[in-house]
Amino acid sequence: MKTNPIISMIAAMDENRGIGYQGRIPWHIREDLLRFKHLTTGKTVIFGRKTYESLLGYYQRSGRPMPERKTIVVSRTIGSNETHGIHWANSIEEALVLARKIEPEEVFISGGAQIFSQGIKYAEKLYLTIVKGKFQADAFFPDYSDFKVIKEEKKSYEKYFFKFIELIK
């Protein structure tokens, strides 16, 4: 019997809920990237087209940024189809319908700002990294005050102090 996957969101933000500046994440915290990898490997990730293209820049040689994950990219301008193992969807709702078909366990809405703000009403669980400080940012995570923290772990890496938190509705 097929069960519905959990719909989760995963994001790293500063104390102002800033998540990006000029298309990039304002910090580089290896442990956070490893957490993303650990949580999402083998599962399904949903990205907005801009975040997907910025990831392509990092992974230019392979031509496919997330090889161990089922990837859905949301775009109004690129038609829904499958290319190079990437699924395209014309809205977050279409992405979630597709995700429920291909993912039995957990779907991670993974940014950026537009996709987080449209997707948060569908999220049951949040995995957040809160980086201490206020960074220059032009992209923000939406208000998530109706979620409650169920797990919290304090961390540090080089000059950064941060915490990993998990929240549910």
Ligand SMILES: NC(=O)c1ccc[n+]([C@@H]2O[C@H](COP(=O)([O-])OP(=O)(O)OC[C@H]3O[C@@H](n4cnc5c(N)ncnc54)[C@H](OP(=O)(O)O)[C@@H]3O)[C@@H](O)[C@H]2O)c1
């Ligand atoms: N810190 C973090 O955890 C984290 C994670 C991810 C991203 N980021 C940051 O977030 C920033 C990018 O965020 P962003 O808001 O500019 O872009 P984005 O959400 O990644 O992508 C926006 C694009 O998604 C598509 N889209 C949005 N809403 C749609 C809808 N309802 N239906 C169909 N397509 C839709 C459009 O693509 P088309 O233009 O193709 O139609 C739109 O241009 C960057 O700075 C990045 O580094 C941070």
